[in-house]
Amino acid sequence: MWRESKFGKVISMIHIILASLILLFxxxxxxxxxxxxxxxxSWAYLVLGVLLAxxxxxxxxxxxxxxxxYAVAITFAIGWGVWEVGLYWWGLAPRVGIIILLGLLLLLPAVVRSLPHGSPGFRGYGIEGVGLVGAIMLSVxxxxxxxxxxxxxxxxxxxxTRMDQDTAEVPRGDWSAYGxxxxxxxxxxxxxxTPENVSELEVAWxxxxxxxxVDLPGTALESTPLIVNDTMYLCTPQSEIIALDPVTGKERWRFSPNLVGLTDKLSTYATCRGLSYHDATSLGWEVSGEPPPDKKQALSLVEASMAGVTIDASGAAQNVVAGTAQAGAPNPVIVDDAPTNAEPIRLDCLRRIFLPTRDARLIAVSAETGIICPGFGGEDGTVNLWIGQPNVSPTTYYSTSPPLVTNEVVVVGGSVNDNLSNALPSGVVRAFDIRTGRLVWNFDPGNPESTEPITVGETYTQNVPNNWSLASYDPELNLVYLPMGSGSPDQYGGDRTPEQERFSASVVAVNASTGEVRWSFQTVHHDIWDYDVPAQPSLIDLTISGQVVPALVQPTKQGEIFVLDRRTGEAILPTEEIAVSQNAVEGEQPAPTQPVSTISFAPDDVTGADMWGLSPVDQMMCRISLAQLRYEGRYTPPSLEGTLTHPGSFGIFNWGAVAxxxxxxxxFGMPVYLGFISRLIPRPNTLDEIVSAPGYPMGNENFGTPYAAVLRPFMSPLGxxxxxxxxxxxxxVDLTTGETVYQHVNGTVRDVAPIPLPFEAGVPGIGGPIVTGGGLAFLSxxxxxxxxxxxxxxxEELxxxxxxxxxxxxPATYMGHDGRQYLVVVAGGHGYVGTKLGDAVIAYSLSRSKSQ
Known part of the structure; x- marks a missing residue:
């Protein structure tokens, strides 16, 4: 009797817990x-809630x-789900997953026995229980x-497979540039x-x-290695160069630039995406009588060469732009002290690595020894990129991407700390003599007609669009192609000048010898969504209607892939202008139309049915959030109440570009989709921080403008x-027609879900793909x-x-001196993306027996 009583209490407890949970739900x-x-x-959540209660x-x-x-509730949920999203599992899961699970628990014999009131048939389940079984079976x-x-x-x-193009100019075994x-x-x-043997790849080293x-969330190892002349080169967040044996992974040397002039307050983001290599052995340069050091000497000199880099990044204390100095502080004058004549060069410096540093310098080191190459910018092999800059302030400007090198010049852009102020450094792009580091030309988007080097005491135009990503070069046309961003701030453009607007969010072609603008193509008009052009243009000759056309393929954050004639900037595949929302804050004037391309990965307009969650409750909360936001399709202007910006500022394509x-x-590309919420906050005309979060100082404060801005991913309460x-x-995509031939869901939720399940849901990411002559693409x-x-x-994933x-x-791929093709991947993570940080460089290859 006692046992029956105790068992009955347990049954009753289960019954009460389940019923209470359903009532709460x-x-x-x-x-x-x-x-x-x-x-x-939608009123469907109310109906479902009433049925469950x-x-x-x-x-x-x-x-x-x-x-x-409860059977009616399940039937309603499944019918409503199919009506809204069709037979799409990830769309149905929030609506029915937990409800079905609770329904199965209600069918436990112990629970059914605790319900004495009802029909007794069917082994005690009654007609009611049979109905619930039927509803669950329908759902299954x-x-x-x-x-x-x-x-x-x-x-x-x-x-x-087309075989029209001659690719003999591509170094077969090297990966000599970032792209x-x-x-x-x-x-x-x-x-x-090949596709037949790729499954046999294994870790080589x-x-x-x-x-x-880990304490700096935006700081990450995201370098793409160079592999040239049997040496691998990569750079670190601390702007170090590491040289490795590409077959064994053994470190050969490491160079550190001794970063200076930085403060903890403004150094939460640091990266080095890559390095640049130049080989002058065939250019006939005069070589000094000083012999290159042997290996033993080189190792002893590396440390001494590091200590020799002493030029301060700015030459002055932080300026008022950062809110840390007195108003009216003079802008320091940084002088170009590069030699005017080309001095004889050390033999080991005929092959050089160019390193952009976090403290705004460009340093040349020997590709053989890692020792500074004197004569490039001075005896310390350094060009100070603060030359001619207005609003000098450490960490508000530096080059995150590798420069572009020709046999004449090194072309350098820079990343400006957007959304900090309306008085920031310039987005000027400069070319320095490849041998001496002397300034050759400057493309100042605020003064593009004057490309002659500015004189001492002059400064470039503040706050104009910058080229933070990677440029490309066509040696036959002698044109450099620059993907450009926007002037600060990103989310408000009511105070922008015509000079700030002209080249904003554009790809610009300039003469590599003079900096003269040949043409420009704007991908977003009056950009107020942080849709700067983030990706390196890809240059390719396309066969269209029997004619070979020199083309440029430009991916964008908003998902358009523009295919242009790289001689003229005219569209090869058609583009058109579409009307967009004009509903903006006071003082803002959105562009009435925006360009779209034949190749477009633009998302469909977001609806309530697109909202997601782990259950109907958090899905409903996302729908409530959407209903409270301003959203009138892509290109809805930022607002005071909050705007859904989709795609968000991470973009559909970013600096990883396409292959x-x-x-x-x-x-071959990796389009990703993640919406952001953009909210403008009226701000006083002071240097008070009103939107900066702990750990992210000097966020989108936009000092000197009417509005600060808050941006965050569009997330549910569960994250x-x-x-x-x-x-x-x-x-x-077939680039000759613009047809998207295939598009496959890519990636699992293993490392982003609360429970590490390997479900193929298709996940976002940042980083780019590569493709090979073996008919493969690789992506990490x-x-x-x-x-x-x-x-x-x-x-197909193989x-x-x-x-x-x-x-x-x-990634990168190369041929080792052992005759094996290698794939190399850097696993550094990214705090802003939410992935684990790391420092691993991993090379894969086929086994020696299978590489023959």
Whole structure:
């Protein structure tokens, strides 16, 4: 009797807990459903909440009719879900997943026995229980159909391989520039690794750079290595150069620039995406009588060369722009002290590595020894990039991307600390003599007609668009192609000048010898969404209607891929202007139209049905948030109440760019989708911080403007994206027609979900792909920790390997001196993306026996 009594109490407890949970669940849906409905959203949550609450009350009254009402709730949820999102599993999951699970628990025999009031048949389950079984079976069938299909995939395959192009100029074994070559294709003709054997890739070696900064969330190792003349070069967040043996991974030397002039307050973001290499051995330069050091001497001289770099980054204390000095403080004059005549060069400096540093310098070191090459900018091999800059203030300006090198000049842009102030350094792009470091020309977007080097005491135009990403170069046309950002602030443009607008969010072609503008193409008019052009242009010759056309492929944050004639800037594939929202804050004047391209990965307009969550409750809360935001499609201006900006400022494509195969004339890319909330905050005309968060000082304060800005990803209360998956794809495009041949959901939620389950949901990421002559594409940029290999013809994933941290960089491939083709990946993570930080450099290859 005691045992029966105790067992009965346990049964009753389970019954009460389940019913109470369903009542709580239903009550939340009723409360939120009313709120959502009054905001103009769906009333379905209210209906579902009422059904669940009624079911719970009946269950608490020990009536089996509660099971019947719960069956109605399940049927309603599945029918409503299919009506809104069709047979798409990730869209159905929030609406039915937890409800089905609770329904299965209600069918436990112990729970059913605790419901004496109702029909007794069917082994005590009654008609009510049978109805619930039927509703669950219906749901399982629908869910099974949804899981068996991938409705967001676009399957396809390239039908033929074009062999029109001569790629003999591509170094077969090297990866000599960030984008493979100065054309920015991210292509290698190496073909030892193929779709047939890629699954047999294995780790050849692993190296750790020892530069991790978990206390600085924006600081990450995201370098793409160079591999030239049997040496691998990469750079670290601390602006160090590391040289490795590309076959063994053994460190050969390391160079540190001794960063100066920085403060903790303004140094929360630091990166070095890559280095630049130049070989002058065939240029006939005069070589000094000083012999290059041997290996033993070189090792002893490296440390001495580091100590020799002593030029202060700014030569002055921080200026008023950072809010840390007195108003009216004079702008320091930084003088160009590079030699006027080319002195004889040390033999080992005929091959040089150019390093952009975090404290705004450009340093030349020997590619052989890692020792500074004197004569480039001075005896310390350094050009001070603060020359001619207004508003000098450490860390508000430096070059995060490798410069572009020709046989005449080194072309350098820079990243300006957008959204700090309306009195920032200039976005000027400069070319320095490749041998001496003497300034040759300057492209100042605020004064583009005057490209002669400015004189001592002059400064460039403050706050104009900057070129923070990578440039490309066509030696036959002698044109440099510059992807440009916008002047600060990003989210408000009411005070911008015509000079700030002219080249904003544009790709600009300038003469490599003079800096003269040849043409420009604007990808966003009056950019107020941080849609700067983030990616290196890819140069490729396309065969269109039987004619070979020199083309430029330009990815953008807003998802448009513009294909232009790189001689003139005219569109090869058609573009058009579309009307956009004009609903902006006082003082703002949005552009009436925006350009779109034949190749477009622009997202569909967001609706309430697109909202997502782990349950109907957090999904409903996302719908409430959406209803409270201003959203009138892509290009909705930022607002005081908050605007959904989709795509967000991370963009559909970012600095990782795309890869193009010049033989097959295929583009391979990683479009990603993550919305942001952009809110403007009226600010006083002071230096008070009103929006900076702890750990992110000097956020979007926009000193000197009417508004500060707050940006954050559009997330649910549980920290998951409010938008339904997929959040990331891989895609293949025929560049001759503009057709997207395939687009596949890419990546798992293993490293972003509360429970590490390897569900293929399609995840966002940052970093770029490469393609090879073997018919493969490689990518490591997703927020799950994998590097993947794909069949370039179909986009099918053929291989993956687990990484120890996020792979937010672009891989490279090369031929080792042992005759094996290698793939190298840097797994440095990225705090702003939310991936684990790391310092691993990992090389993969086929086994020696299979590489023959």
């Amino acid at each position: 239903g009550g939340a849906l009723v409360f939120g459903g009313v709120r959502l409905g009054l905001l103009g959203g 009624l079911s719970a009350l009946l269950l608490l009254a020990r009536r089996k009719s509660g099971l019947a009402i 069938i629908v869910v099974g159909l949804a899981m068996a299909t991938q409705s967001k995939d676009l399957p396809g395959e390239f039908a033929q 493979g070559t100065i054309a920015g294709q991210r292509y290698s003709p190496l073909a030892q690794i 692993e190296y750790h750079a020892g530069d991790i900064h 193009v195969d010049p033989v097959r004339q295929i583009m 998951l994206p409010c938008q339904s998956p997929p959040w990331g794809y891989i895609a293949g 940029g997703t927020v799950d920790y994998y590097v993947r290999g794909y069949d370039l013809a179909s986009g 291989w993956r390997s687990r990484l120890p941290a996020g792979g937010q960089s672009t």
